[in-house]
Amino acid sequence: FPVAFSAASSPPKMLRRQRHFLPAKPRRRPPPRPKPSAEPSAPTYTRDVVRRVTNILRDHPWSAARPLLLSLPGLVWDSHVVARVLKTHPPLQKAFLFFRLAASSPTPGAAFRHDRYTYTSMLHLLGEAGRVPAMLHLLAEMLRAGVDPDAATFTTVMHWLARAGDVDAAMRVWEEMRSRRGKCRPTLVSYTACVKILFDAGRAAEGRRVFEEMVAEGLRPSCTTYTVLIEHLADAGKFQATLQIMSDMQDAGVEPDKPLCNILVKKCASAGETSVMTFILQHMKEKGIVLRRPVFLEALEALKASGESPNLLWEVNPHLASEGMEYDPTFSHLSCITDRSTIIYLLASRNWSAIEQMVNELTTRNVKFESHILSDIIQASCANCRPSCGLTVLYYSLRVGSELDRSAYSCLLGQYIRNDSFDLVSKIVERLIKHGCNLGAYLLSVLILRLGSAGHSSYAAHIFGLSPADQNVITYTALMNAYFQAGEVDKALELFSQMITNEISASAGTYEVLIYGLQKAGRKQDSDRYRRERMEMQWHRQYRDKHSPEDSLCDHLFCGFHG
Numbered sequence: 001f002p003v004a005f006s007a008a009s010s011p012p013k014m015l016r017r018q019r020h021f022l023p024a025k026p027r028r029r030p031p032p033r034p035k036p037s038a039e040p041s042a043p044t045y046t047r048d049v050v051r052r053v054t055n056i057l058r059d060h061p062w063s064a065a066r067p068l069l070l071s072l073p074g075l076v077w078d079s080h081v082v083a084r085v086l087k088t089h090p091p092l093q094k095a096f097l098f099f100r101l102a103a104s105s106p107t108p109g110a111a112f113r114h115d116r117y118t119y120t121s122m123l124h125l126l127g128e129a130g131r132v133p134a135m136l137h138l139l140a141e142m143l144r145a146g147v148d149p150d151a152a153t154f155t156t157v158m159h160w161l162a163r164a165g166d167v168d169a170a171m172r173v174w175e176e177m178r179s180r181r182g183k184c185r186p187t188l189v190s191y192t193a194c195v196k197i198l199f200d201a202g203r204a205a206e207g208r209r210v211f212e213e214m215v216a217e218g219l220r221p222s223c224t225t226y227t228v229l230i231e232h233l234a235d236a237g238k239f240q241a242t243l244q245i246m247s248d249m250q251d252a253g254v255e256p257d258k259p260l261c262n263i264l265v266k267k268c269a270s271a272g273e274t275s276v277m278t279f280i281l282q283h284m285k286e287k288g289i290v291l292r293r294p295v296f297l298e299a300l301e302a303l304k305a306s307g308e309s310p311n312l313l314w315e316v317n318p319h320l321a322s323e324g325m326e327y328d329p330t331f332s333h334l335s336c337i338t339d340r341s342t343i344i345y346l347l348a349s350r351n352w353s354a355i356e357q358m359v360n361e362l363t364t365r366n367v368k369f370e371s372h373i374l375s376d377i378i379q380a381s382c383a384n385c386r387p388s389c390g391l392t393v394l395y396y397s398l399r400v401g402s403e404l405d406r407s408a409y410s411c412l413l414g415q416y417i418r419n420d421s422f423d424l425v426s427k428i429v430e431r432l433i434k435h436g437c438n439l440g441a442y443l444l445s446v447l448i449l450r451l452g453s454a455g456h457s458s459y460a461a462h463i464f465g466l467s468p469a470d471q472n473v474i475t476y477t478a479l480m481n482a483y484f485q486a487g488e489v490d491k492a493l494e495l496f497s498q499m500i501t502n503e504i505s506a507s508a509g510t511y512e513v514l515i516y517g518l519q520k521a522g523r524k525q526d527s528d529r530y531r532r533e534r535m536e537m538q539w540h541r542q543y544r545d546k547h548s549p550e551d552s553l554c555d556h557l558f559c560g561f562h563g
Contacts, residue, residue, distance in 0.1 A: 277299060508554075
């Protein structure tokens, strides 16, 4: 029955519902963290591998270079790497041996076969060295191997055949390339090379037909193509036509570049065409283009001969305007000006035989020449692989007492070192030092290092003894390294004792050469002793605020250097 509650009675207590808890879930353990792997090795870049291969080919004889190449880490024998190595222009004989080694090297997966890129690079090296029969033999081998030449291959062979004087053979190569239109179509570079070959050979009508064929093929002439046309017109004396060509190329959106302007100014100066030269100089001033030094000097002489003001020429070339050639009383004589103009013209035309004959004549007359022109001749002759001309100029400068730039000495010595003419290098250095030329400790140490790398420690020791004033820690360490590379460990240790006796302190680079050379010779106890001496030396030097420049340079050259 319903029960009535009075107001005084309290309401019944609410029964709370009992809570039911779910069973506890097991705690999840985090997954184990993977153990930190070893640091990833540094990536190997192709440019580093190519540089190492090139250094091996330049600095070692082939008997030592071959095992080094086969065991070089990161070297992949493929078309890209082999072609890039050949394009660095290593010594020709070792480049050809490297080319053969690539075809016989063990390649993982499949045997390496030369393709058109590697063949073309090797053909270029042979043609550049004047080995035309060897180049044609390699081309025939390429065809027998079933490798189809491309336009670059035909253009390379055609160019070097023409440079060797066989224009008819070059044109046969051109016709062969044209007959392979299905497989090999001539490019703009091919057409430009063919036009230049025909113009240089005096076959202007054929050159014009090839140019018209190029335009009919839909190929747009480049600045190089226009340069070939302008140079041909300038040689024919048609300077007004060259200005029309320049106007046409600008209308076509092709701006004249620095080589074109230099060539045209040189042609105008040779022909005395100062009006056209003024127009070209005005264009160069607007575009910020400058002349090369030989062309500038030739243009200056042409303006003086015509009685015109060289102010525009100096405005175009402000870096050459302060030379003040006309105010030098030593070189103001009329015959000296004529000799200078002739030398500058021969230098611009790269006529090295004529320069040698003229320098020999100047030597008999005891005529003095500006040192910067002589330095330019040496550097240009070495760059064009004619060091004999540079050597003639060097002997002339020593006789007349002209001191050249140190860069000229470096170029000439480097050229003969690359040609393995070490006896001649020793004689050149001997004559330079006897005539009072200060090569400096750095250049001497570099020479000693290169001679030591080639295994000629006797020449290195001879050069070391020529200049007692430059016998410091740098040259001593370089000669020690040369002795170690030649296997003459006792001589290296005697030289170190002599250096200490002469109160010349060893640097960290010196100890680096000693320790590595002794380890390589198997004399572990001696290397450990010098390692302890190096630690003591470094402990004492850490409290010194300054280090001598010789020590810093020696550490820079030899710390981390292993032969």
